[in-house]
Amino acid sequence: MAQIRIQNVRKEFGAFTAVRSSSFTIEDGEFFMLLGPSGCGKTTTLRMMAGLELPTSGEIFIDGEEVGMKPASKRDIAFVFQMFALYPHMNVRKNISYPLVSQGLRGEEVRSRVAEVARILKIETILDKPVGGLSGGDRQRVALGRAIVRRPKAFFMDEPLGALDAEFREHMAEELRALHDRMGATTVYVTHDQLEAMQMGDKIVVMNHGVVEQFGKPQQIYDWPATKFVAQFIGSPPMNFLEFEGMIGVGGGAIDLGGIEVKVPTSREGRAGRLTLGVRPEHVKFVSDGGYRGRVSAVEYLGTTQIVTLATSHGDLKARISSGHRVQEGEQIGLEFDARTLSVFDAETGKVLLSDGNQGVLRHG
Amino acid sequence: MSYSVTEPSQRQKWFAGILVVGYALITILPLVWIIATSFKSPADAIAYPPKTFFTPTVEGYVNVFTTRTRLTEEQLKAVGEPQTWYERLVRKDGLVISGPSRFAERFTNSVIIGFGSTVLCIVLGTAAAYAFSRFKVPLKDDLLFFILSTRMMPPIAVAIPIFLMFRSLGLNDTHAGMILLYTAVNLSLSVWLLKGFIDEIPVEYEEAALIDGYTRFQAFYKVVLPQAATGIASTAIFCLIFAWNEYAFAVLLTSGNAQTAPPFIPTIIGVSGQDWPAVAAGATLFLVPVMVFTILLRKHLLRGITFGAVRK
Numbered sequence: 001m002a003q004i005r006i007q008n009v010r011k012e013f014g015a016f017t018a019v020r021s022s023s024f025t026i027e028d029g030e031f032f033m034l035l036g037p038s039g040c041g042k043t044t045t046l047r048m049m050a051g052l053e054l055p056t057s058g059e060i061f062i063d064g065e066e067v068g069m070k071p072a073s074k075r076d077i078a079f080v081f082q083m084f085a086l087y088p089h090m091n092v093r094k095n096i097s098y099p100l101v102s103q104g105l106r107g108e109e110v111r112s113r114v115a116e117v118a119r120i121l122k123i124e125t126i127l128d129k130p131v132g133g134l135s136g137g138d139r140q141r142v143a144l145g146r147a148i149v150r151r152p153k154a155f156f157m158d159e160p161l162g163a164l165d166a167e168f169r170e171h172m173a174e175e176l177r178a179l180h181d182r183m184g185a186t187t188v189y190v191t192h193d194q195l196e197a198m199q200m201g202d203k204i205v206v207m208n209h210g211v212v213e214q215f216g217k218p219q220q221i222y223d224w225p226a227t228k229f230v231a232q233f234i235g236s237p238p239m240n241f242l243e244f245e246g247m248i249g250v251g252g253g254a255i256d257l258g259g260i261e262v263k264v265p266t267s268r269e270g271r272a273g274r275l276t277l278g279v280r281p282e283h284v285k286f287v288s289d290g291g292y293r294g295r296v297s298a299v300e301y302l303g304t305t306q307i308v309t310l311a312t313s314h315g316d317l318k319a320r321i322s323s324g325h326r327v328q329e330g331e332q333i334g335l336e337f338d339a340r341t342l343s344v345f346d347a348e349t350g351k352v353l354l355s356d357g358n359q360g361v362l363r364h365g
Numbered sequence: 366m367s368y369s370v371t372e373p374s375q376r377q378k379w380f381a382g383i384l385v386v387g388y389a390l391i392t393i394l395p396l397v398w399i400i401a402t403s404f405k406s407p408a409d410a411i412a413y414p415p416k417t418f419f420t421p422t423v424e425g426y427v428n429v430f431t432t433r434t435r436l437t438e439e440q441l442k443a444v445g446e447p448q449t450w451y452e453r454l455v456r457k458d459g460l461v462i463s464g465p466s467r468f469a470e471r472f473t474n475s476v477i478i479g480f481g482s483t484v485l486c487i488v489l490g491t492a493a494a495y496a497f498s499r500f501k502v503p504l505k506d507d508l509l510f511f512i513l514s515t516r517m518m519p520p521i522a523v524a525i526p527i528f529l530m531f532r533s534l535g536l537n538d539t540h541a542g543m544i545l546l547y548t549a550v551n552l553s554l555s556v557w558l559l560k561g562f563i564d565e566i567p568v569e570y571e572e573a574a575l576i577d578g579y580t581r582f583q584a585f586y587k588v589v590l591p592q593a594a595t596g597i598a599s600t601a602i603f604c605l606i607f608a609w610n611e612y613a614f615a616v617l618l619t620s621g622n623a624q625t626a627p628p629f630i631p632t633i634i635g636v637s638g639q640d641w642p643a644v645a646a647g648a649t650l651f652l653v654p655v656m657v658f659t660i661l662l663r664k665h666l667l668r669g670i671t672f673g674a675v676r677k
Contacts, residue, residue: 050576051575051576052572052575052576072572072576073575073576073577073578073579073580077576078576079572079573079576081569081572083567085567085569085570085572085573087570087573087574088592089591089592098574098577099577102577102578102583103578146573146577150577150578
């Protein structure tokens, strides 16, 4: 098992820079998510850790050993591909035992290791079948089996659930997480699905355009996004942005939103000019006499909650409220924001201003 | 009667069947003609109207493997009674076998040169195609175009420069020279065909093998090659058929030593009159290796071995 440390890693493909100077640390035994939209460099980062790509510059440490330029076969890691990459000319048993054979293991040892893995993954009955006829879930299990059979230092997974049907995904996600908890192996998992990342990960790195935007625990990232990109990318519906001209001083605890005072966590940074107030939809409250008002333009019913879209003087705003609340389109409603949960961003750079709320989360990264 | 958009109707099936059978008859007829002629006597072979039913004889096959001499009555007596079945067969016409013909030797040359160039083509072609498919080769597109451009004119158009080159290199009328020539002509086809097949194999297989602890070469050998088998088999068949049937260069560049069967077979006809059955027998035997090779590889041509292992 292993700690993995990425330091100033950069990857260029000709004129295109896929990853710019990424740094983060994955602790031993963590289930670590690399999250971002397609083309953000997350897969390239993973492939560099695995040794399938070599970094242009920077260092990668696995268990304290610098492996940046070592071939994949020398890193003692396992990789699960999105398209499984089971060897089509071999049956399930051969696929799973293949990595063992390359290590020079023979006969009884291979048999018992494969049997053990098959038992863990509950695929004993399909061991002698060709991989061609297997269902998506079984293929995924075989791919996992091929990864865990070698007892590697770390598991790298590139959107392993991406090829599965939606209903089966949920199930496999749980299975994967349970498997991880049982084995306690460091796992790095690439996904573009923020729900998957929040649901399964111990820690998340959010990447965009080859840059690490934020790094932390799922709840920290959700509650205290470091940039507007993270705020938008995580959460469904995403964080609301209210753009305004104004200022906030060090130690200031309120902003002026179109003549109405809105309390925010005490700021640790001063800024004047174009700012953005970030509000999560569930932190919007409907009140009868609030100074800040919006007109209901749409209502989406979601079962226990509903998403109400309101037109305000600073653009559209979505609120998540209980379905019990009766709301009519066209209605004017007073709004209040939960002061402890708000973020203020510099609209130019997209970076959040440090405050009493987020400084504990953002200082370490 | 129900209608389906995807299933052909009964009438369409009949029509398609008749077309296929008709086409098969047209393509098979010349083959049947040659094979039938090879078992006819010289008289039957040129009979008009052509004989569909005839008494089969292996005279053609005996003639293609032997040279014969016509002897006078006294000479024949001096030689004595024919000892073997084939000697008796030619004795009917007042001939004796004076020795083996060069057919077996030419046939062997064809086998060496045909299969030699095919093997070389596949080895070089697979390696080149793999590199073009997987690695960042500088000027890749230009190189591929250049490779293909060697086929943009009929190869025989460069016969004279090749002839002169071969003469100064001492490759004229040698096995090595012919293998080299056919390989050079076929290589562009082989690289392009194989690159297409290797492109189809997802690179993740090799990456999986690399991570499983194999070297690049082992990954190529154990994972890519088995999956490229279909492509390699069909490419090999194309290469062999070209090298096997090639006539013009063989006439030009070979004579005594490395001559292949195609330029030799027509010369049979002049040995003793118009011996069509012998020519037909030579042509029939000449068909056999390619046929056997194709049948052996047919399994690979028909089997889609990557089916189902990748979810696309």
